[in-house]
Amino acid sequence: LESEHQQLTRDYDVISRQHQTLLSRRESARISGNVEQAADDVTFRIIDPPFAPLKPNEPNKLLMNIVVLVGAIGTGLGIGLLMSLLKPVVSTRATLNKITGFPVLGSVQLIRSPLERRQQLVNTMVFACVALSLVVLFVGISVFQGMDMQLANLVSKMEVLV
Structure with missing residues (x-):
């Protein structure tokens, strides 16, 4: 009896596992069927057809080029002004007198060669x-x-x- 009981228990376990795998397959098949049915229900409509624009929206290249040109000229002038403020050059006797407050007794002129x-x-x-x-x-x-x-x-x- 005990041997027969073990055989029946073993058969029951095998059949139970097979039943569980079949149930899980059936459930996955049902879910995939629902997904396919839901995918069939979705419809796409084209509201506005795509088109290539005739001119680009941004950036305005002419305006950008003007800004770059004015910026380059302004940067050059700004650097020149900054350099003259940081390292001033005295070019006349009156300027030297004004800066130092001392009388200027004489000056040497720069005479350039040809x-x-x-x-x-x-x-x-x-x-x-x-x-x-x-x-x-x-x-x-x-x-x-x-x-x-x-x-x-x-x-x-x-x-x-x-």
């Missing part, structure tokens, strides 16, 4: 060329961006026609 004058002229010309190239570069970039915008508008219009 080579130094030529070098100063070259330095002035280089500065003028760099400043002019900055302005020309600004105008060129602004014009190029305007042409780029017009070309982009033309291409987008051609794509719409095609």
Whole structure:
């Protein structure tokens, strides 16, 4: 009897485990069926169709270029002013008298040689060329961006026609 009881208990345990696995499979199948049914109930509608804008929204490149140009010029002037305030140069006798409060008995004039004058002229010309190239570069970039915008508008219009 005891042997038969152990055999029946063992069979019951095996059948019980199989029953539990079948129940869990049935439950997972029911859940996945509910998910598929819920997915079928969802419908998508396109409210506004997508489109490519004709011009970019931000940033305003012309305004940004103007700000950069004015900022660069302002920064250069500010650095020059700061340097003249931190390390002032006395260029006249009256200024030296005013700064020190002592009478100035004499002064030595700076007489530049022809080579130094030529070098100063070259330095002035280089500065003028760099400043002019900055302005020309600004105008060129602004014009190029305007042409780029017009070309982009033309291409987008051609794509719409095609």
